[in-house]
Amino acid sequence: MNATIAVVEDEEDILELIEYHLEKEGYESIGFLSTKNLSSVLEEEKIDLLIMDRNLPGTEGSEFVAALRAKGINTPVIYLTAKNKESDIEEGFVSGGDDYITKPFNIKELMLRIKALLKRTQTNTTEGCLRYRDITLNLGSREVHIEETPIDLTKLEFDLLCTLINNQNIVLSREYLLDHVWGTDEIFQDRTVNVAINRLKEKIDPDKSKEYIKTVRGVGYTLC
Amino acid sequence: MNATIAVVEDEEDILELIEYHLEKEGYESIGFLSTKNLSSVLEEEKIDLLIMDRNLPGTEGSEFVAALRAKGINTPVIYLTAKNKESDIEEGFVSGGDDYITKPFNIKELMLRIKALLKRTQTNTTEGCLRYRDITLNLGSREVHIEETPIDLTKLEFDLLCTLINNQNIVLSREYLLDHVWGTDEIFQDRTVNVAINRLKEKIDPDKSKEYIKTVRGVGYTLC
DNA sequence: ACCCCTTGTGATTTTATTATAACACAAGAT
DNA sequence: ATCTTGTGTTATAATAAAATCACAAGGGGT
Numbered sequence: 001m002n003a004t005i006a007v008v009e010d011e012e013d014i015l016e017l018i019e020y021h022l023e024k025e026g027y028e029s030i031g032f033l034s035t036k037n038l039s040s041v042l043e044e045e046k047i048d049l050l051i052m053d054r055n056l057p058g059t060e061g062s063e064f065v066a067a068l069r070a071k072g073i074n075t076p077v078i079y080l081t082a083k084n085k086e087s088d089i090e091e092g093f094v095s096g097g098d099d100y101i102t103k104p105f106n107i108k109e110l111m112l113r114i115k116a117l118l119k120r121t122q123t124n125t126t127e128g129c130l131r132y133r134d135i136t137l138n139l140g141s142r143e144v145h146i147e148e149t150p151i152d153l154t155k156l157e158f159d160l161l162c163t164l165i166n167n168q169n170i171v172l173s174r175e176y177l178l179d180h181v182w183g184t185d186e187i188f189q190d191r192t193v194n195v196a197i198n199r200l201k202e203k204i205d206p207d208k209s210k211e212y213i214k215t216v217r218g219v220g221y222t223l224c
Numbered sequence: 225m226n227a228t229i230a231v232v233e234d235e236e237d238i239l240e241l242i243e244y245h246l247e248k249e250g251y252e253s254i255g256f257l258s259t260k261n262l263s264s265v266l267e268e269e270k271i272d273l274l275i276m277d278r279n280l281p282g283t284e285g286s287e288f289v290a291a292l293r294a295k296g297i298n299t300p301v302i303y304l305t306a307k308n309k310e311s312d313i314e315e316g317f318v319s320g321g322d323d324y325i326t327k328p329f330n331i332k333e334l335m336l337r338i339k340a341l342l343k344r345t346q347t348n349t350t351e352g353c354l355r356y357r358d359i360t361l362n363l364g365s366r367e368v369h370i371e372e373t374p375i376d377l378t379k380l381e382f383d384l385l386c387t388l389i390n391n392q393n394i395v396l397s398r399e400y401l402l403d404h405v406w407g408t409d410e411i412f413q414d415r416t417v418n419v420a421i422n423r424l425k426e427k428i429d430p431d432k433s434k435e436y437i438k439t440v441r442g443v444g445y446t447l448c
Numbered sequence: 449a450c451c452c453c454t455t456g457t458g459a460t461t462t463t464a465t466t467a468t469a470a471c472a473c474a475a476g477a478t
Numbered sequence: 479a480t481c482t483t484g485t486g487t488t489a490t491a492a493t494a495a496a497a498t499c500a501c502a503a504g505g506g507g508t
Contacts, residue, residue: 099323099340100333100337113324140393140394140395141393141394141446154441155440155442155443156465188468191467191485194487195466195467195468195488196466196467197486198485198487199466215485215486217483217484217485218484378453378454379454380454380455381454412456413456414495415456415495415496416455416456418497418498419455419457419497419498420455420456421497422496439497441464441465441494442494442495
């Protein structure tokens, strides 16, 4: 779920510094000392952001990016460079860079620019997630994953699970669940909740090994 | 068609300098010496970008932006400031800034950052192509291609597809679609959306083999 | 004015979901 | 041990939702 960031920098200690900070911030990082092998990785792996030194031996970083764009690869790029003459800045932006930072740079500023850029480009995939143990609910896409494997839930099951997660450690009565998940107007039987809970259990824990949902006899159900 | 940019800067000569260059680049510019009146303009006019000094007398620029975001106004912001301590940079980004440039600044770099930021934010509204899998929408000519073969879509179908692509992985309710694709004033029935979606499906995937649009029962439709 | 295209709505069919009933089982209570 | 009560399970019926079809009311364009 975390963003994956590729870094191209020929100075090894700077590369290590950046990778260290990226991982500290929780990103996946892949370092390169040159643009060699980079193309194939960008095409095959899901890279969310590219940090590119422009003063590479051999190919100019910006030429490389221009070639990427021509191939239809639109990974956002932050340039990292010692150059700061106007013409260089311009060239960097023109060839499809999304941001630009000059050496010597403040590592914290770089991290913040990364964060800001990812926020813009990653739209809504990471936000709005509810988690419980190894279950992840994406509220926007309404996708449910258990340890990376997707699970199909109906609207009712999804809403029910949301309510349970949002009230962890609280035992929810059938009456409460009928009110909050089903809606207030119509009247249903308490049994209805049982069956819905069981169907949900069956989907999220078919082997009955995880015991996500605990039933509290005479009261209701809870997640703890 | 040209972007409209609002500039807030209390030093009159700097404000004039920026406005001069903005207009030279072909943007519409609106200058402000303080955040007074700015809110109403942002709400009423279509402002594509806000350039904001943070060292304003009275309100802090970043506080003002935070307030904007709280109101749901998401105009992109470039901060312009003499401050450069880490904590200030951080505060600027956190409160919803999209870029940050410190005084004394290179006016050309500012122009380039403006261009880059507009490119990122305006892609989906004005120029360029939208892509989804093998579908390409040309937003200017409103042409649609699926793997090089052209497809004829009506205005409604085109707008609907745009909205779906711009909200990939998010399940859009019929209500949301009626609001955003049809427009707010008139009232239509939910099933109107069904029919429009089906007509769109029929055009972009007559054999029903691609399954571009997924219907999420009880919720709405999504593209994933 | 005419025709054609678009599109909103009604009617109908098809599908998926879910409420309920009926039964089975387990844990306490008597 | 047996009865009672609550819950799990399964099957079936009811229902809600969506797809599909058909038609008619606008809206442009010629």
